[in-house]
Amino acid sequence: MAQDYPRSYYAATRNTGPSFPRLEADLDVDVVIIGGGFTGVASAVELSERGLRVALLEAERIGWGATGRNGGQITGSLSGDAAMVKQFSRKLGRAAAEDFVWNLRWRGQEIIKGRVEKYGIACDLKHGHLHAAYKPSHVAELEATYKDILAHGMGGDVELVRGTALRDLVGTDVYCAGLHNRRNMHVHSLNLCLGEAEAAQRLGAQIFTDTKVLRIEDGPRPKVVTAHGSVRAAQVLLAGNGYHRLGQRKLGGLIFPATLGIVATAPLSEAQAKEILPTDIAVYDTRFVLDYYRLTADRRLLFGSGTNYTGGESKDIAAQIRPAIEKTFPQLKGIGIDYAWQGQDGITINRIPQLGRLASNVFYAQGYSGHGIATSHIVAEVMAKAMTGDTRDFDVFSSAWQWRLPVGRFLGNQMLALGMWYYQKLDAFR
Template sequence: MPAPIYPGDGAYPQSYYAATAHAAPHRPPLQGPVDTEVCVVGAGYSGLSTALHLAEKGHRVVLIEGAQVGWGASGRNGGQIVNGLNASLAKIGARYGDATQAFVAGLVLEGGDIIRERVARYDIQCDIKPGNVFAAITAPHLRDLEAMQTLWRRYGMENLELLDRQAMRGHIGSDRYIGGMIDHRGGHMHPLNLALGEAAAFEGQGGVIHEHSPVLSVDTEATRPVVRTAQGSVTCDKLVLCGNAYLGGVSPQLSRRVMPVSSQMMATAPLTEAQAQAVLPSDACVEDMRYILDYFRLSADKRLIFGGGVGYGGGDPRDIEGMLRRNMAEVFPELAQIKVDHVWSGQFALSFSRVPQMGRLGRNVYFAQGYSGHGITGSHMFGRILAEAVHGDTARFDTFAAIPWYPFPGGRLCRVPYTMIGAWWYALRDRLGV
C-alpha cells in the first residue's frame, strides 16, 4: 500500500491562493462500488481538463481526488500562462527531428487558448490578465530569445515581441535586465480559482467529483480497470491517471519516470497603486531566463507574488521567506523590507528530457505527466489530447506517446544528486554570462 501523501485531512496548505479561493461545494469521499464509463484520477489541471472535455462530449465521468480540487501544483503555482514546453522547440528539433518539432509547434499555443476559452464559456472568475515577459540578464539570454522568436515565426507564430532595455522598463521597473521578450498570448491568473471554476463546469456537464479519496491501488491490466480507495472502488471502461508529482506509489512504473521538485513562492502585503505601477507598470507576469529562475507578477489586489528556487526530490529550503526576499531585493531593492503575508511551496514532476510524457498502461489506461514546471498550459492541452484518445481519436495521442522518454541516469537513487550537479553547472554558466 502506498504511503499517504496528503498530510492531515487533505485541506489546502496555507497560501495566498487558498486564503482567497472561491467557495466550493462539499464533495464527499468515494463510498462503495461505482461503475462508470471513464474514471479520471487527480483533480488538478490535467484531470480537470480531461474530465471536462469528455463530459462535454457526453461521456459519463467520475473524477477521484485524494485531497481537494487543485490541492497540488494546480492550486499553488505561479499563476503564469507560459506558452511552450520546458524543453524548447529548438531542443525538441535537435533531439527528435524536424517532424516532431513541427508537431509540437502546432500545439504550443493550444493550452493557453483552452484556458481563455474555458474562462469565457463558463464565466470563471480567476483574475485572468494578458502578457508574459521573458527577462534577459545576460547577452546569451538575449540570443536565446532572438532564436526562439525566429523559430516560432517559422511555424507561423507571431505572438513574440523582442524588447530592448528601454522597452523592458515599460514592463519591469528594475535595472536588473538588459532586454527581453513579451508573449502577447501569455498571461496570468489565480490558479486555484481557475481549477475550482473548471471543476464546477465539469459538474455542470454531469460529471461527479469525489474528494478526500486517496487511491490505494489500480488494476491497469484488467479489461475494465479498477480503482480502489479506502472506502470504495470504481470500475470503468477507460481510466486516466493524472496524479503527476502526487501520484505517489499508486503506479510505480510512472513514478520512477519523473522526479518531484519543489518550488517556493511568497505574496507580499498589498502594494500601493504607486508601488504597483513602479514595479510592474504593464501588469504582465515575468520570468527570467536563468536555469534556476525568478518569476513574479501582481495579484488582483496588487500583491507581488514572487517565486523561485528549487528543491530536487521535493524538499524545501529551511527559510523560504529569507531566500525569496533576497532574490526579490535583487530585482526590486525598494521592496526589501515590505511585509510578506503568505509563504508556501508545491511540487511539480520533472522528466529527465523536460518533455512531458503521455502513453498507456495496459489497453485501457491512459496517463500524462512530467510537465517539468510548465504545466499550466501543457496540462490543459494534454487533457484535450487524452480526451480525444478516450473518445476514439488517437491521432495526436499516438504521435506524442511515440516520443521517447529517458530515465534519470542511475535510477531513483542517483536522480537527485545528478540533477543537482547539472543545476549547479547551468547556474554557474548564468553567473558567468556564458
C-alpha cells in the same frame, strides 16, 4: 481526513463553490480519473464535453497539488520544446515535428481562454508576459525566438524590447532586453481549477475529494480501489503527477518531484504596483533556474525563485526568496511577506511531458517540469482525444524516448539535483 490547502495566497482568496464528497460507494463509469489538479480536472471537462461518464478521485482537495500553488504564468513553452522536436522527428519527420510542437505551444492559451469564457470562471485571467534577458549573453536566445515568432506570423502579438520600452514594462535595471508577449497570460490558478471542476460537475462528472486511490486492478474493465469505495471503468487516467506513487513498476525512475518555493508580499500601494509592473504583466527571466513573478488582483507581488531538485522542503521560503525580490526591485526593500509556501512538480530528465499507458486501457500523463498550466490543458485535450478513439497526438507523445534512472526516488532526486547544479553553474558562464 483530507489535508487542508497549504497556507498560501491562493488558498486565502479561493472562490467558494460546490463541495465535493468522499467516495463511499462502488461506481461504474466510462472513465475514472485519478488526481484533481489541472491534468485530471481539465481532462474531466474534455471527456464530459464529449459525452463520457466520468468519475474523478482526488486524495486531498481539488487543486491541492502543484495546480493550487504555482506562479500562475501561462506561457507558450512546453519546457522541453527542442527535445520534443528532436524526438518527434523520428515519427513525423523534422518539418512536421517542428509544426506539431509550434502549434501545440500556443494551444494551451486558446483552451484556457475559451474555457474561462464558456463557463464564466472568475480567476483574474490577464494577458501579457515578458521573457527577460538576465545577461547580455542571453539576448541572442531571445532574438532567435523572436525571429521564429516573426517567421510564424505572430509578430502582432510579440515584440523584442530594450531600453525605455523595456523599462515601461518592468521597473528594474536588472534586465537588458525582453520578449513582450501579449498572447501569454497569468491567472489565479486555484480558482481556474476550482471553476473547471465545477464546470465538469455541471456536465455530469462525479467528483470526489478526500478519496485516495490505493491501487488499480487491471482487467478488461479495470477497477480503482479506495478505502471506502471503488470505481470500475472502461478506461483509467492516472493524473497524480509529482504527488502519486501508483504504477511504480512501470513509472518508477521516470519522473522526480522537485520542490518550488514561492511567496506573496503584503499588498503594494497603487504607486508601487505601477512603478514595478505598470501594465500588469507576468515576468520570468532567461536563467535555467529562474525568477518568475506577477501582481495579484489585490496588488501583492507573487514571486517564485529557485527549485530544490532533491525534492526536500525549505524551512524558510520567505528568507530564501527575499534577496531575489530586493535585487530585482530595490524599491521594495523590507516589504512584508504575507504568504510563503512550496509545492512539488514532476520533473522529467529530458523535459518532455510523459504520456503513455500502463495497460491498454490505463493511461497516464505527467511531468511538465515547471511549465504545467498551459501544458496540462494541452495534454488533457490530447488524452481526451485518445480516450475517445483519436490517438494520433497521443501516439506522437508516447513514441518519445524517456530517460529512466534505474534507482529509487531518493537517489534519483539526488542525481537530478547534481545534474541541475551543473546547469546552474553553466548559467554563470553563458
